[in-house]
Amino acid sequence: MLLTLDTADNRPLHEQVAGAIRRAIAEGECAAGDRLPPARELSRALGVNANTVLRGLRSLRDEGLLEFRRGRGVTVAQGAARRSVLVDRVRDLVTEAARLGYAKADLIEMIRVAP
Amino acid sequence: MTGETGETGETGETGETGETGETKETRESGGENGSARWAALGWVAGVLALLLALPLLTAGRLPDRVATHWDAVSGRPDGSMPLWAAAVFPALIWAVVSAVVAVAHGRPGRATAWGGTVLLSLGVALAGAQAAIVRANMDHAHWQDADSVTPWVVGALAAGASAGAAAALVARRRTPRGARPTDLPRMDVPPDRRVVWLASASNPWLQALAAVAGAVALVALVLTAAGVTDPLWALIAPLALVSVLTAACASVQVLVTERGLRVSFGPLGRPARRWRPADIESAHAEHRTPAQVGGWGYRLSGLGTTVMLRAGECLVIRAKGRNFAVSVDDAERGAALLNAVAGRRPT
Numbered sequence: 001m002l003l004t005l006d007t008a009d010n011r012p013l014h015e016q017v018a019g020a021i022r023r024a025i026a027e028g029e030c031a032a033g034d035r036l037p038p039a040r041e042l043s044r045a046l047g048v049n050a051n052t053v054l055r056g057l058r059s060l061r062d063e064g065l066l067e068f069r070r071g072r073g074v075t076v077a078q079g080a081a082r083r084s085v086l087v088d089r090v091r092d093l094v095t096e097a098a099r100l101g102y103a104k105a106d107l108i109e110m111i112r113v114a115p
Numbered sequence: 116m117t118g119e120t121g122e123t124g125e126t127g128e129t130g131e132t133g134e135t136g137e138t139k140e141t142r143e144s145g146g147e148n149g150s151a152r153w154a155a156l157g158w159v160a161g162v163l164a165l166l167l168a169l170p171l172l173t174a175g176r177l178p179d180r181v182a183t184h185w186d187a188v189s190g191r192p193d194g195s196m197p198l199w200a201a202a203v204f205p206a207l208i209w210a211v212v213s214a215v216v217a218v219a220h221g222r223p224g225r226a227t228a229w230g231g232t233v234l235l236s237l238g239v240a241l242a243g244a245q246a247a248i249v250r251a252n253m254d255h256a257h258w259q260d261a262d263s264v265t266p267w268v269v270g271a272l273a274a275g276a277s278a279g280a281a282a283a284l285v286a287r288r289r290t291p292r293g294a295r296p297t298d299l300p301r302m303d304v305p306p307d308r309r310v311v312w313l314a315s316a317s318n319p320w321l322q323a324l325a326a327v328a329g330a331v332a333l334v335a336l337v338l339t340a341a342g343v344t345d346p347l348w349a350l351i352a353p354l355a356l357v358s359v360l361t362a363a364c365a366s367v368q369v370l371v372t373e374r375g376l377r378v379s380f381g382p383l384g385r386p387a388r389r390w391r392p393a394d395i396e397s398a399h400a401e402h403r404t405p406a407q408v409g410g411w412g413y414r415l416s417g418l419g420t421t422v423m424l425r426a427g428e429c430l431v432i433r434a435k436g437r438n439f440a441v442s443v444d445d446a447e448r449g450a451a452l453l454n455a456v457a458g459r460r461p462t
Contacts, residue, residue, distance in 0.1 A: 002448060005309040037313045040384060041368050044377070045311040 001029040001037075003045060013048050017056030020046065025065055025076055026084040036066070036074040063087050155234060159213045162238040163206055169242075169249050170202040181252040182261035190263035192251075201248065205241050212237055236279025243271025299397055302451035312371040312452045314443040318411060318424040321365035329358035364412035367422055369430065369443050371452045376432060378422065378441055388439075392457045396433045398450035403429045403440060 003020045011019070024030060036042070039057065043050040057074055060066045065080040065087070077083075097107045170177065181201045184194025196204065216230045247267030255261055304310050332354035335347040363381035370377040375395065379387035408414040408421040419438025421429065430446035432439050432453065443449065 001313055001445075002452070003311045003313065005311075007307050007309055037315060037368065038384070041313060041315075041370060041379075045313055045370050045372055047372075 003029075005046065014052045014055040014059065017042070017046055017048060017053055018059045021056065021060060022063075022065060022084045022088060025080050026088065030076050032076050032078045032080055034076045035072065036076070038073065155231070158234060158238060159209075162242055163209055163213075165242050166206040166209055166245050167202050169245050170198060173249055173253065174198055176254050177249070177252050178255055178258050178261075180258045181248065182258040183248060185264055190265050192258055192261045195258040205245050209238070209241055231285075232279045232282045235282040236275040238275075239278040240271050240275025243274055244268055247271060299399055299454050300447055300451035301454045302448065304452070304455050309373065310452060311373075312369075312445075312449045314369045314430075314445055314449060315367065316369075316424045316441070316443045317366035321361050321411060321424070325358045325362035325365055328354045328361065332358060361412075364422075365424070367424060367441055367443070369441055369449065371449050371456065373456050375456065376453055378439075380422075390432065390434050390439075392453075394434045395453060395457045398430065398432045398453040398457075400446035400450050401429050401431045401440065402427060403442065408440075 001024055003024055005016060005020050009016050009019075021036070030036065036057070037045070039050050039053045043053045046053065057066060057068075061068055061074075063083070065077055065084050067075050067077045069075060094104060094107065097104070102110075170181065177198060179198060180195040181198055182192035182194070183196045183201050183204075185191065186193045213234065216233055244267075247264045247270075250267065251262040251264045252258065302310070332351050335351045335354070338344050339346045339348070339351065363386070366381060368379045368384060370379075373392070375392045376390045376398075377387055378389075379385065403418070403421060403423065404426040405411050405423050408416045408418055408423050411423050414421045414423050419440065421439075422441040423429075424442050427442060428444060428446045429440040429442045430449045430453075432450075
């Protein structure tokens with residue numbers, strides 16, 4: 001799989017790791033059910049600490065993109081590609097809302113009343 | 116990513132739309148393989164026809180039973196077969212050997228070094244021997260009167276051996292030893308991006324073998340430690356070694372970054388081999404089979420070093436004048452990134 005990082009990105013490292021993997025899933029680099037490379041290999045590839053990689057992977061699990069399975073390592077969840085695209089747009093939306101002075105709660109309210 | 120086929124097509128399609136750009140197609144066309152296949156099939160069919168036709172077409176001038184075996188010392192015939200058997204027997208040998216070569220090469224007539232050598236030398240030798248037998252029996256009423264075949268058989272064997280040697284030489288010359296494709300795949304990496312490529316491959320049979328050897332060694336170790344049996348070190352030591360070595364050869368992780376190529380072996384990722392970008396002369400993807408490199412695992416052959424876990428796409432690099440290959444999926448893009456990292460322009 002091909003992982004792309006933005007060198008100008010100044011977000012925290014674990015978010016960059018999560019972003020790179022989210023993007024790889026969205027672009028079909030790894031399909032549902034595929035096993036991700038071990039954290040050790042990812043940390044070597046991305047040039048970040050293994051704990052940082054694990055933190056990034058955990059946030060992707062919380063988003064429902066990855067599954068952690070004992071003995072099978074970390075696998076891509078079913079429907080992760082579609083979901084990752086949506087999650088990415090939600091993140092953009094939250095960022096944009098924050099820039100314009102709206103809190104997440106305001107955004108949730110807007111989504112709730114949206115047709 | 117983990118080696119399941121089927122997903123690769125989708126991966127390639129969507130991957131190419133990313134900012135990393137398209138990789139150049141360097142898959143070799145099936146043309147040369149196809150013509151070699153037809154040539155091999157033609158040779159097999161031609162020799163088969165010759166082996167059958169030689170005795171059958173000259174049946175009118177041959178005895179009912181033909182001499183098929185000669186005493187090595189006196190040169191007198193000492194064995195015979197009915198005419199039909201003399202026609203069918205060599206043809207049968209030829210058909211079986213051809214089938215074995217075809218099966219060993221995955222599909223009929225796919226030319227690789229040893230298959231071509233075997234087919235060419237055996238075909239020449241069999242046809243020569245058959246001609247010698249027919250000539251020796253010709254115009255004799257009884258097989259006991261047949262002429263000596265010694266010089267003819269020696270000639271047929273020599274012709275077969277030289278044909279085989281010629282085939283091996285040609286095959287070696289055509290094998291891309293140190294050759295590199297002229298159009299190397301190369302990926303465009305935008306300056307504000309860091310792109311890395313990860314791939315892995317494993318062979319479940321080797322993993323199972325490592326597990327079984329390890330388990331037996333462990334049981335023997337427990338029995339020894341518990342004092343149930345005499346110390347079984349002669350069993351434990353080699354099995355433990357086999358288990359560790361097989362496990363190291365059973366799976367591989369390949370990583371391409373701006374620091375070059377890293378290939379790590381086994382479940383622990385150790386040992387590992389590294390190449391710096393400056394050391395890598397070129398990289399490309401190539402189709403290789405275990406038959407070409409002499410089996411599975413860490414192989415040394417005329418093609419250089421190959422880490423062979425399954426037949427199919429391999430990432431091949433040329434570094435410090437040597438070839439190194441590892442069988443992983445998506446090798447085309449790995450090679451493209453490696454060429455980009457090493458800063459080469461496509462030629």
